[in-house]
Amino acid sequence: MSEDPKPRRQARGERRIAQLLQAAAAVFCANGYTASSTNAIAREAKVSPGTLYQYFPNKEAIAIELGGRLIHQMRERHGQVFTPRNMTLPLPELIDAVLDPMIEFNCLNxxxxxxxxxxxxxxxxxxxxxxxxxxxxxxxRELIGARAVPALPDEDLDRISDMTFAVFKGGLALIIAAPEGPVRDAAVAELKKVLFRYLEPVFEGEGSITTAPTPR
Known part of the structure; x- marks a missing residue:
């Protein structure tokens, strides 16, 4: 009995899709989504535009597939980071446990x-x-609310959470732009230092709360 060729075709198709998505990721990073084209993606993948169109009808379809996969991976990473065990760690270890996987994912992707x-x-x-x-x-927000002592009013909790997240996003952009090695490592250490000094007064056992009064 001859072997069914369908699994082999499906495996080849998955490899080709992975090849095209990897090429698209490189092109989007180099040119930005708006300036990228299917021809550029095909060149990066070393295939003809016709081969690309066998799998994706246009650039939007490629972006949706690539973005969907990356978002799914990021959601999984969030689940691994915000665990009950991590949430009880001392602040320096908590910052490491949350930031390191998130930084790694964004630098790799x-x-x-x-x-x-x-x-x-x-x-x-x-x-x-x-x-x-x-x-x-x-x-x-839930993490800071659970660890803050004394309990924060909603307005203060919102402000501190927004600021923490904004600092993380700003620092992450600098880290991704930094060359891999000592320069990037220094940027990671600096971001952790900033977040520790900002959150230290808020967390139980890390010092007294020093939130600024709400402007009137």
Missing amino acids: PAFLALMHGSDVPGRIAEEHDELHTSLLTQV
Whole structure:
């Protein structure tokens, strides 16, 4: 009995899709989503445009597939970071436990941020990114709320959570832009230092709370 060729064809198809998505990630990082083209992606993948169109009808479809996979991976990373065990760690260890996996993911997948900066990024990807952003901010808020002593009023908790998240995003952009090695390592250490000094007064056992009064 001859072997069914379908599994082999499916495996080849998956490898080709992975090849095209890897090429798209490189092109999006180099040019940004808006300035990228299917021809550029095909050249990067070392295939003909016709081969690319066998798998994706246009650049938007490529971005949706790539973005969907990256967002799924990021959600999984969030689940590994915000665990009950990590949430009870002393502040320096907590910062390491949360930041290190997130920084690693973004440095390994710079296309994740590149996809979000184009003016014509597909709406589906933008919506999923916004949902992910909201979910992460909610987790940060819940963590700070659970660890703050004394308990923070909602207005203060919102402000501190927003600031913490903004500092992380700003520092992450600098880290990704830094060359791998000592320069990037120094940027990571600096971000952790900033977050520790900002959150130290808020966390139980790390010092007294020193939140600024709300302007009137």
